Amino acid sequence: MVNAIKTRVQRTRSNAVPYVPVYVHPAVTVRLAFWLFCCLLLAGCNTLQTATPGSGPAIVFTSVPVAGRGDAEKKNTISGRVIGGRAGQQIVLYARAIDDYGQMTWFVQPFVLEPLTRIHSNSKWSNSTHPGFEYAALLVNPGFQPPRTTRVLPTEGVLAVATSQGWPPMWQRWWFPLICVAGAAGLTFVFYRLWTFEITRKLNLRFEERLAERTRVAQELHDTLLQGVLSVSMQLHVAVDQLPEDSPTRPALNRVLQLMGQVIEEGRNTLRGLRSSADSRHDLQSSFARIPQELGTQSGIDFRVVVEGEPLQLRSMIRDDVYGIGREALVNAFRHARARSIAVQLEYTASHLGILVRDDGCGIDPQVLKSGRDGHFGVPGMRERAERIGANLKLLSRIGGGTEVELRVPGEIAFESRRSVSASKWSARLYRRHGVEHISGKRVG
């Protein structure tokens, strides 16, 4: 059974590309642990020993208590079954413990005055016993006189014998630490899922609010500003047409009309797009790649955007915040770092989205890093954004040693969810993602 699991793991792995890092998702871990646990239980059951002298009757234990020191106060159930027994025969039980002389001795069970256990008509027997390190059951004929204690189990008049080690207590068994680890992993996973679920829920709520707000604003703009401007434009057109052809004001007014046309067009597009923040039509890497042009920075800085892994579809809310953080980091690097080279690294894996902005510039003063100088290094803003989307933001900087800003967003929050995907498909997807890896570089300036 354990071997079966091993082969299974190997089979899954052989599907993947050879250089795939060994990475097992929490859900897979939990499943493996569960199977392992079941196998151990089965394996454990097989360790119940039975002993049969010759081919005569035999005794089988069905349940044996845990092992323990002799204790007059404690009693546990022991039970079993007889194969090939005859009517009138009985069971004598012994538990092995240390006697007053420090010797291992069999004590008759459950009591000296009641040393016999009846066999039921269905050939099963059951009784209680005090704890011992080992247990024994003897099949005897009527009239057998069992010794109260004995160093060696009697054989005279005994038809069959079965002995079994008592179970070691649970926490002493070899599989116990494994179960603990698996349990801890399972719990961690559950908490992780709950946490991401909560963040996603909050984000969705905020998203709905924002959408409603945008719709409202768009409606307002449409009803007031746009209609007003349209009306003004119409009237201005008429007025311009009434001017004499050679009027000196004509060119100026025509220019105004042209500008108004542009304003109307832009206003219309904004209303239709409902989107004022970063343009969602462009992916993250091209949005970052355009930043130097937007900032109008002078050439001479080596700027590159590197993508690792296959870019995945980001949730639009996350995209806004991730772009905001990355942009802030880049603006700092371009404006304040006096860097010679600046790099953005985007890392897409199933488990997270990683963004690393790195420069070789003058570094940020630790004081500023901590508090953020007025109007500069929107570090608090970046932290706030990161916290809002459940992301981990790290800033590393040394005076003269460059700056590194690293953002990690858990995959479940960052990427568009595919909720109905079953665990097996999930892991398949996981491996596929790890398998695809391409790097594209871009130079600007």
Place this chain on the structure above:
Amino acid sequence: MSVSPQIRVLSVDDHPLLHEGLATVIRNQPNMLLVGEASNGRDAIQRFREQKPDVTLMDLRLPDMSGIDAMLAIRSEFPEARIIILTTFAGDVEIQRALASGARAYMLKSMPPKELVEVIRQVHAGKKRIPPEIAAHLAEHYSDEALTEREVEVLQQIAGGNRNRDIADKLFITEETVKVHIKHIMEKLGATDRTQAVAIGVRRGFIQL
């Protein structure tokens, strides 16, 4: 009496400022006369009965009903009514609906007034007119799959900032059904998220803001 009879125009729009602009444009044309202004659908039908204008300029968005519904109401009474849809956006769905409902032309408010009066003249002369940029937009989505009535309702609710559960409650369907509708909407519109779906829905005229 006169050689070229005046074209009597009714303008229907709920924005006073826009009325003012249209009035200026029409008043400035020697052979056009603005015979009435209406700011909602019911008003428009009433004015049409009173004035029997030659050409009606109709906004798509009116406070009480859609411009298309107002147009249908007018045309059920006066099948010869010549109505021009004059609106801010050009969504392919709206244009199609407007033309199918009997509009003679579809114009954008942002078009130069000269073009507007030209279209009024052509419509008055019995022609139909769709400006090239609107025709191009129409052609672009000609083969796209249309949203069902229910999907439009759901999209409208999304635009209102409702969560799936709220939408389910409002439309008396289960949350699962809402999710299925949203999935179809996304597929048909080629959107990746709700904002984009709303944006495309508005752009193409499935929903109005």
